[in-house]
Amino acid sequence: MKAKSIKVDYLARVEGEGGLYIKVKDHQVVDVKLKIFEPPRFFEAFLRGRSFREAPDITARICGICPVAYQMSAVHAMENAFDVKVDGQLRALRRLLYCGEWIESHALHIYMLHAPDFLGYADAIQMAKDHGDVVQQGLSLKKTGNELAALVGGREIHPINVRVGGFYKVPGKRELAPMAEKLKRARDVALETVRWTAKLPFPEFERDYLFVAMRHPDEYPFNEGHLVSNQGLDIAARDYEKHFAEEHVEHSHALHSVLRGAGPYFVGPMARYSLNFDRLSPQAQEAARQAGLGPVCRNPFQSIIVRSVETLYACDEALRIIDEYEMPEAPAVEVQPRAGSGFGWSEAPRGTLYHRYRLDDQGVILDAKIVPPTSQNQKVIEQDLREFVPERLDLPAEKLCWQCEQAIRNYDPCISCSTHFLKLEIDRE
Amino acid sequence: MAKKQKPKLAVWKFASCDGCQLSLLDCEDQLLPLTDRIDIANFPEASRAVVKGPYDLSLVEGSISTPHDAERIHQVRRASKFLVTIGACATAGGIQALRNFTDVKDFISIVYATPAYIDTLKKSTPIAEHIHVDFELRGCPINKEQLVEVVSAFLQGRKPNVRPHSVCMECKRRGAVCVMVAHGTPCLGPVTHAGCGAICPSYHRGCYGCFGPMETPNTRELSAAWERLGVKQKDLVQIYRSFNAYAEPFYSESRIHESKIH
Numbered sequence: 001m002k003a004k005s006i007k008v009d010y011l012a013r014v015e016g017e018g019g020l021y022i023k024v025k026d027h028q029v030v031d032v033k034l035k036i037f038e039p040p041r042f043f044e045a046f047l048r049g050r051s052f053r054e055a056p057d058i059t060a061r062i063c064g065i066c067p068v069a070y071q072m073s074a075v076h077a078m079e080n081a082f083d084v085k086v087d088g089q090l091r092a093l094r095r096l097l098y099c100g101e102w103i104e105s106h107a108l109h110i111y112m113l114h115a116p117d118f119l120g121y122a123d124a125i126q127m128a129k130d131h132g133d134v135v136q137q138g139l140s141l142k143k144t145g146n147e148l149a150a151l152v153g154g155r156e157i158h159p160i161n162v163r164v165g166g167f168y169k170v171p172g173k174r175e176l177a178p179m180a181e182k183l184k185r186a187r188d189v190a191l192e193t194v195r196w197t198a199k200l201p202f203p204e205f206e207r208d209y210l211f212v213a214m215r216h217p218d219e220y221p222f223n224e225g226h227l228v229s230n231q232g233l234d235i236a237a238r239d240y241e242k243h244f245a246e247e248h249v250e251h252s253h254a255l256h257s258v259l260r261g262a263g264p265y266f267v268g269p270m271a272r273y274s275l276n277f278d279r280l281s282p283q284a285q286e287a288a289r290q291a292g293l294g295p296v297c298r299n300p301f302q303s304i305i306v307r308s309v310e311t312l313y314a315c316d317e318a319l320r321i322i323d324e325y326e327m328p329e330a331p332a333v334e335v336q337p338r339a340g341s342g343f344g345w346s347e348a349p350r351g352t353l354y355h356r357y358r359l360d361d362q363g364v365i366l367d368a369k370i371v372p373p374t375s376q377n378q379k380v381i382e383q384d385l386r387e388f389v390p391e392r393l394d395l396p397a398e399k400l401c402w403q404c405e406q407a408i409r410n411y412d413p414c415i416s417c418s419t420h421f422l423k424l425e426i427d428r429e
Numbered sequence: 430m431a432k433k434q435k436p437k438l439a440v441w442k443f444a445s446c447d448g449c450q451l452s453l454l455d456c457e458d459q460l461l462p463l464t465d466r467i468d469i470a471n472f473p474e475a476s477r478a479v480v481k482g483p484y485d486l487s488l489v490e491g492s493i494s495t496p497h498d499a500e501r502i503h504q505v506r507r508a509s510k511f512l513v514t515i516g517a518c519a520t521a522g523g524i525q526a527l528r529n530f531t532d533v534k535d536f537i538s539i540v541y542a543t544p545a546y547i548d549t550l551k552k553s554t555p556i557a558e559h560i561h562v563d564f565e566l567r568g569c570p571i572n573k574e575q576l577v578e579v580v581s582a583f584l585q586g587r588k589p590n591v592r593p594h595s596v597c598m599e600c601k602r603r604g605a606v607c608v609m610v611a612h613g614t615p616c617l618g619p620v621t622h623a624g625c626g627a628i629c630p631s632y633h634r635g636c637y638g639c640f641g642p643m644e645t646p647n648t649r650e651l652s653a654a655w656e657r658l659g660v661k662q663k664d665l666v667q668i669y670r671s672f673n674a675y676a677e678p679f680y681s682e683s684r685i686h687e688s689k690i691h
Contacts, residue, residue, distance in 0.1 A: 012477035015447045039444040039494045039525075040549060045536035046527040050667065057637065061524050061672065064448015064570060112454060112475060123476030125464050135461070143457040154628045156455065157448040157570040158639070161632050168634040331633075405477065414447075 006389070006401055011408060013113040013123070015065050016415025020404060021251075022389055029389050032382045034408070036252040038415045044368045052078045052164060052337060052363040059355070059370065060158045065108070065414055068101035068149060069348030071162040072223055073355040073370075078164040080237065081342025081359055084335050089328040090166040091223070092321045097152040097159070098222045098346070099318040103145030103186065104156065105349035106269075106307045106314075109412045110193060111138025114304050117406040118200040134196065137189050141311065144186040148318060151179055166332030176322045183322070187315035191287055194308040198291035203403070205388060206298040209380065210262055211271035214347050220279040220313055221272065221347045228275055230296075231262065237343035240354050246371065254415070257376040264379035267351030268411060269306045270297050281320075284313040300384060300410040307412075337363025348373050350412050374413045381411055436485035436584065439471035441505050443491025443498050444525055444553060448570040449516035450474055450490045456573050463577075466584055482508035486583050489562075492518040494525060494553040506560040513579055514556045517569035521641050522675035524569075526553040529675050555675070564589060567622045569639040569672040575624055592623055593644040596636050600627035608635055615655045617668065620646035620678070641673035648682040662689045 006022040017038040023031035043062055050058060055074040060067035072094060079086060086094070111134070112124040121127040128135035146156040151171065153159025161167050212233065216225035228234050235243055246255040259265045277285065277295035288309045297306055339361040345354045351373030358367040388407050392400055440450050454460065454475060470480035487509035493499050506512060514520050522529065528536055529552045537549065556562055566579055566589075575591055582589040592598075596618035600607065608614040608630050616635035618627065622643040629636045642648070652665055660668075669683035 010473055012473045013475065015451075015474060017442060039491075039498060040537075040540065041444055041494070041523075041525040041553075042528060042533075042536040042540055043524075045539040046524070048539070051664075054667070054671075058524065058671070061446050061448075061569065064446040064451050067446075067448070108451075108454065122478035123469075123472075125461070125469060125476070126478070128461055128464075132461075139457040139460065142455075146455060146457070154632050155570075155625070157451060160629050160634060160637075168629075169632040402477075 006397070006404060008401055008405060011405060013116070013409060014413045014415060015063070016413075018413070018415045020385070020408065022385060022404065024389070024393060027390065027393055029386050032385045033251045034378055034382050036254045036378075036415055038253055040253050044370060047365050047368040050365050052081075052357070052359055052365060055357065055365065056162045056164065057158070057160075062370070062372070063414055064157050065105055066101060066348045066350065067158045068097055068153065068162075069346055069353050071159065072098060072346040073344050073353045075162060075164050075344070076223065076346060077237075077342040077344030077355040077357050079335070079342070080344055081340050081357060082335055082338055082363075084165060084333060086166055086333055089326055090170070090331075090333070092325065093152060093167065093170060095222050096318055096321045097149060097162070099314040099321070100145050100148030100150075100152065100156070102314040102349050103190075103311055103318075104142050104149060105145070106311045107138055107142035107145055109349075110197065110304055110307050110311070111135060111142070113412070114409050115197070115200070117402070117409060118304070137192065141186055141189045141193065144182050147182065148179055151175070163332055165335040166330075168331060170328055170331045172327050173325055176325055180319060180322045183315050183319050187312065187319065190308065190312040190315050191283075194287045194291050194305060194312055197305045197308045200304065202299060202301045204299075205301060207300075207384065207387065209271070209298060210259065210265040211274050212259065212265045212267050212352065212376075213272040213275045214345065214352060215276055216279070218279070220276050220317070223346050227345065227352065229259070229265065230275060233259070237345050237354070240343065240345070240371075241356070241369070244371070246375070252378065254375040254378060256378050257371060258379065264383060265376065266380045267373050267376045268303070269310050269349075269351075270300060270303045271351065272347060273297060273306045273309065280309070280313050281316040283316055284309050287312055300407070303410050303412075337361065350374060350414055351376060372414070374411070374415065377411050377413065381408055381413070384410075435466060435468045437468045437470035437480060437482075438580075439482065439484040439487045439509065440474070441487060441489045442474070443489070443502070443519070443556070444494040445491030445516065445518045445523065447474065447490070449519075449568075450488070452515075452571050452573040452576050453488070456577055459577055463580065467580070483510060484508055485510050486580070487512045489514045489519050489556050490516055492522045492525060492553045492555060493559055494550050495548055496550060497548070499550065499559060502556060502559050511563050511583060512560070513564045513566060513583075514562050515566045515571050515576065517567065517639065517641055517672045519556045520565045520567055520676075521673040522553045522555050524672050524674070526675035527670065528553055530670070553675070566591065567640045568624050572624050572626070594623050595619055595643045595646070596621045596623055596625065596627050596630075596640070599623045599625070600630050603627050603631055605631045608633060609654070613658055615658055615660055615668070617651070620648050620651050637668070637671065638679070639672050641676045642678040646678050648678055652682060652686065662686045666690070
């Protein structure tokens with residue numbers, strides 16, 4: 001009997017530490033394990049006893065790539081618990097900050113982490129030797145995203161300006177004006193990015209996914225909305241745990257999420273896009289059509305185009321917000337803590353990020369639960385590989401390994417986040 | 430004449446959020462020029478290509494929190510000529526060092542259904558507690574200009590120009606209003622290591638100490654000033670006990686206020 005294994009000990013160009021193990025027996029994939037050995041850091045444990053005010057700063061430290069997502073989900077959960085409504089320009093500024101993180105994170109993944117796979121380079125620096133202008137273009141886009149996040153948030157990694165109720169300080173309209181000029185250039189680059197990614201070579205691979213993402217009556221989702229699926233789910237944040245369960249498996253420090261009664265599901269740009277195409281700006285919709293994407297995308301390798309479309313949208317949306325901005329009278333609304341539970345979510349660049357807190361009457365955290373996007377995608381990634389590998393078993397080992405890595409990077413996994421959360425091994429028998 | 434080989438750079442990750450190593454990729458304008466002068470030989474977050482060691486410069490992110498990592502850091506040291514730790518996790522144990530004040534077993538059972546799958550150490554500790562470190566760069570996250578300065582200094586064979594004074598100095602230089610004097614907002618700036626550029630005070634917020642303690646901080650006097658502003662003992666414990674909780678001056682000061690609660 002011929003046995004073989006594919007192993008990637010330390011998966012590269014993902015955020016955090018993980019690997020892959022695939023076991024093949026008689027041309028059948030018998031086991032796929034996305035291994036996550038990122039050391040656990042126990043955020044949900046040490047949040048107990050801390051003040052609600054600290055939650056945005058502490059949970060930001062779960063992930064240096066998407067700290068804004070953690071801050072947003074945290075403040076929404078707290079405001080839900082205290083029945084505080086943040087709207088108007090303060091709400092718009094939160095959306096603007098989130099646009100900065102989406103542009104930065106998506107540009108990083110498109111140009112530096114994912115594109116090298118399609119073109120056969122080990123990294124963006126090697127790629128820059130032959131495609132210097134392309135990499136420069138990606139870096140300029142990324143830089144604009146960072147500058148926007150730093151302008152609203154104080155700094156791009158672990159912003160300091162976000163608080164429950166709003167911000168510590170809000171920018172004047174004139175402070176935002178120079179940013180608009182940069183965003184107009186970024187929008188041109190983002191449009192060019194959609195065109196460029198559309199020309200990359202894509203493996204034929206589609207699956208009938210269960211997509212889950214937020215949806216809002218008028219907007220492409222960042223901070224607010226119901227959670228919906230392409231199979232009829234439509235719930236508010238407080239009902240999340242009734243519908244979703246987390247399982248602890250031995251090969252992962254990241255808990256695996258499932259939709260009760262349905263199993264594994266897909267979160268992130270492709271799910272968001274497929275459930276919210278009609279909420280994109282007209283320019284982003286048109287760019288997607290020109291790139292050959294329908295209103296639903298089922299090829300995870302094409303997520304690189306979807307990310308580009310979302311980047312274009314984020315530039316459009318940021319420009320709209322800046323154009324309509326009027327400086328609010330106060331940087332935050334007043335918050336009075338009270339005992340109870342708060343539920344919140346938002347759309348991180350990688351997918352839906354859920355937070356739930358139970359608090360006492362002083363606003364001290366008694367209990368916390370955080371479900372990051374990558375832990376929700378673990379099972380879908382494993383399923384993708386079970387279908388992807390069998391048809392490619394005749395490839396040379398190194399090539400097969402690389403393609404498996406690429407299939408994982410389709411999800412832009414963030415392992416630091418999901419550990420509570422990657423290494424590749426393929427075992428052939 | 431043979432072409433001179435470029436020095437080799439490696440980036441290592443232990444328990445962390447990846448934010449400090451991301452700072453290197455966030456140097457958008459300097460990144461490609463930097464690669465003309467230094468070979469990025471081992472940086473898994475950015476590349477699947479690995480050039481074998483030894484490495485001329487290693488940047489280490491993250492704290493030691495598992496038995497495996499406690500072994501691995503020695504391998505990293507052996508493979509590195511010059512080793513720099515980057516960020517609060519690597520220099521002080523990070524936010525995950527909050528376990529050092531309690532029993533980690535309680536933490537595991539709060540987060541994980543099957544604690545037996547989890548292999549972790551009782552404490553999260555800074556890198557320098559395990560190996561010799563040549564230079565420590567502070568911050569949660571580090572400041573990317575300071576990171577470029579450290580790498581440039583290494584390439585030029587000089588000491589990095591990273592000042593150990595307090596955030597107050599940066600605040601004054603920036604011309605920001607003192608939030609503590611003018612608004613009575615408690616601020617950790619007087620005892621916190623410079624490097625961020627005094628961002629929080631310039632956003633009308635008190636410093637929360639993410640760069641850790643400065644050289645010889647007077648935490649006693651600052652705590653007394655906070656108490657005069659009406660800050661309670663239990664809140665003083667928490668303010669010192671965040672991203673640099675296990676850095677000695679903050680550790681001791683939080684213990685003092687903890688003892689006053691009971």
